[in-house]
Structures are given as structure tokens and as C-alpha cells.
Amino acid sequence: MRRPVRVVLIGLGKIARDQHCGALLRNPDFELVCAVDPQVASTQNLPVFPSIEALFSSKIEFDAAAVCTPPQIRKDICEKLFSNGCAVLLEKPPASDLATARSIGTAARKSGSVLFAAWHSRFSPHIDAARDWVRANKVLSGSIEWRENVEEWHPGQTWLWQAGGLGVFDPGINALSILTEIFPADWQVRNAKVSVPLNAVAPDAADFCLHADDITVSASFEFHQREDEIWRIQLVAANGETLELSEGGASLKLRDGAPNILNVNEYDGVYRRFSDLIRANQTDYDLAPMEIAENALLMGLSSNSSE
The missing domain is CATH 3.30.360.10 (Dihydrodipicolinate Reductase; domain 2)
Structure with missing residues (x-):
């Protein structure tokens, strides 16, 4: 039996609380081990660290990260995660601008890390x-x-x-x-x-x-x-x-x-895809929506x- 992928949530804003937490808990391929957010306190069930540096110092072991911060601050976060050998999922949009998004993609390729631009729609x-x-x-x-x-x-x-x-x-x-x-x-x-x-x-x-x-x-x-x-x-x-x-x-x-209306949680599909990418050591990082925007x-x- 495969061990679940240990995930840290970077950023505990509305989208992380409303969608990512639930999708992770519903998927047996993942284990949510902790989070990082400077404005959120730890709970009994989830340790929360104020910074990436505090997370690394904690010695908690993790395999992947879902980055749900505002896009303006993601480049530095991603580079630190890649240097730690971490697979990374980026909530949309992947970065604040196309040049930064491409730079993140380049850093992932150089480190050999899995990178997933999670266009949930x-x-x-x-x-x-x-x-x-x-x-x-x-x-x-x-x-x-x-x-x-x-x-x-x-x-x-x-x-x-x-x-x-x-x-x-x-x-x-x-x-x-x-x-x-x-x-x-x-x-x-x-x-x-x-x-x-x-x-x-x-x-x-x-x-x-x-x-x-x-x-x-x-x-x-x-x-x-x-x-x-x-x-x-x-x-x-x-x-x-x-x-x-x-x-x-x-x-x-x-x-x-x-109209044919189906009630399906998009983020369940997002995390099924992320699991597949991690197991296959592959990247899915399409920037076409970002280019148009x-x-x-x-x-x-x-x-x-x-x-």
C-alpha cells in the first residue's frame, strides 16, 4: 500500500479553506500535515507556521505543497520549495505576471520538481x-x-x-x-x-x-x-x-x-490530477490562459x- 503524499498548504485564505482543505481530506492519496500563514494560528488538528523558514526549521516532513497565497509573492516561495525537493501545485493564477510564471516554470525544470498550474475550472x-x-x-x-x-x-x-x-x-x-x-x-x-x-x-x-x-x-x-x-x-x-x-x-x-447540470467538485479533480502527476513525476504547467489575460x-x- 502506497504511503499518502504529505502536503502543506501555503496560505490559508478563503480558497484554501473553502476548497483545498476539503479536497485534500477527501482524497486518500494525500495527507494534510500542516500549513503556512502569518495571520492564522495553529489549531489542535493542524499546525500552522508563520513562514516557510519556520516550516523548514520545524523538521516536519512533507512531499508536496499547494500554494494558495496572493500571486505577487509566489516566486520566492516556489524556489524555496523546489530546493527542498517538493512537488508544487499553484492555485490560479500561477503568478502575478507571465514573466514570473515562466521563471517559476524554469526553476521547476532545473530542480526536477513536479509543477502543476491548477486551472480548477x-x-x-x-x-x-x-x-x-x-x-x-x-x-x-x-x-x-x-x-x-x-x-x-x-x-x-x-x-x-x-x-x-x-x-x-x-x-x-x-x-x-x-x-x-x-x-x-x-x-x-x-x-x-x-x-x-x-x-x-x-x-x-x-x-x-x-x-x-x-x-x-x-x-x-x-x-x-x-x-x-x-x-x-x-x-x-x-x-x-x-x-x-x-x-x-x-x-x-x-x-x-x-441544460444538463452536474454538481461536481472541481477541486476533487484537481487533486486527482496532482496525485497522478506526482506518481508519474510529471509537470502540467500550461500558461495559455495567463498569456491571454x-x-x-x-x-x-x-x-x-x-x-
Whole structure:
């Protein structure tokens, strides 16, 4: 019988508490041994250290880490974990910018460490069916609407509005991770516009278009949708067939049919994939969603500065 992979959670914010802890406890391949967070105290069941250095000094043995900190501080954390021979899962987005994300990937390769960019929306239940539909149809156009309430999903998270926090692209990148998974293409960003709140660096709304060959997909992200939140991708084929993925991928509707809604925990799939990667000593580090998000963000900010 294989010994469970011993995991440390780096960062105990909302996403770690709401998703990672439960997924780890449900998966017998893993054992959650401790956590690192300077603002959280230890509990009877889980030791919590204030820093990576304190964790290393504790002599607690671990094999892997799930990094759930704000993206701006991950490079140094990852390099220390790699030097300790640790497999690393990165909550999305993997870093604050594409150059840093690539640097983390390079460090993982040099150390021979397993690295997993955990795009959790790619583990929603209808991804395989949507990918099959795209392969079977000639897609002409599409649209993405990702509108949610920042106060519900990111309460008090000021890092989101700071440099490297991505703002509305933090949730919007989930849509981009789905699109690039079901429809991999050389997506080019055009006509990007963003809205940046006062005293913030990152935007709270964004509109742009994605082009690949003769296909155009419009995208609209918004961070203040207090009611009737929308997480939807629609694609239209040349033969009139349509696909609609909504509820972040939990609902699939084809043409005029009824929506097929499945209640599946994405993070259970995330950790099954992480377990497979660790056992096979492989890396899964796709940065395509990050490339699109950064291009749209920079183009939108540039457009604002030129007006």
C-alpha cells in the first residue's frame, strides 16, 4: 500500500479553506500535515507556521505543497520549495505576471520538481463533452460573459487591486482556462478596454475580443454583479449548432435542448490530477490562459492611457 503524499498548504485564505482543505481530506492519496500563514494560528488538528523558514526549521516532513497565497509573492516561495525537493501545485493564477510564471516554470525544470498550474475550472464536469463538440463542429463565433460579485468571492482581499493582482481577470481567467482547454488555438487579443477603480491598479471590468483564424469570440468580465451572477461561454457553429457552458462549466446546453447540470467538485479533480502527476513525476504547467489575460490587461491599460 502506497504511503499518502504529505502536503502543506501555503496560505490559508478563503480558497484554501473553502476548497483545498476539503479536497485534500477527501482524497486518500494525500495527507494534510500542516500549513503556512502569518495571520492564522495553529489549531489542535493542524499546525500552522508563520513562514516557510519556520516550516523548514520545524523538521516536519512533507512531499508536496499547494500554494494558495496572493500571486505577487509566489516566486520566492516556489524556489524555496523546489530546493527542498517538493512537488508544487499553484492555485490560479500561477503568478502575478507571465514573466514570473515562466521563471517559476524554469526553476521547476532545473530542480526536477513536479509543477502543476491548477486551472480548477478545467475540472468542471462538461469539459470533455464541450471539447468533443468543438472538434465535431466548425466554430464561427462565440461569447464569454463572466460577471460576479467581488464582495462575495473576494471579501477584504486588497491584493486583488494592487499591481499583479489582476483585478477582474482573476475570476475571468477561469473562463479563459476553459476556452483554451476545449478550443486550443492561437488566440489573439484585440480591442481591449478596461475600467480601473479609483485608488486601484487592477481593473474591475474588461471587454475585449479574441481572434483565431476566422473565428471571433467576444469577452466581457465584470466584478460588481450583485445579483444573477453569470459565468457563461457560448459558441456558434457554421451548421447552426450552438453550445452553452454556464455556471462555470457545471451546466451544458446544446442547441435548443435543456441544460444538463452536474454538481461536481472541481477541486476533487484537481487533486486527482496532482496525485497522478506526482506518481508519474510529471509537470502540467500550461500558461495559455495567463498569456491571454495579460495581453488583454496590458492592451486595455494602454488604451486608457492614450485616451
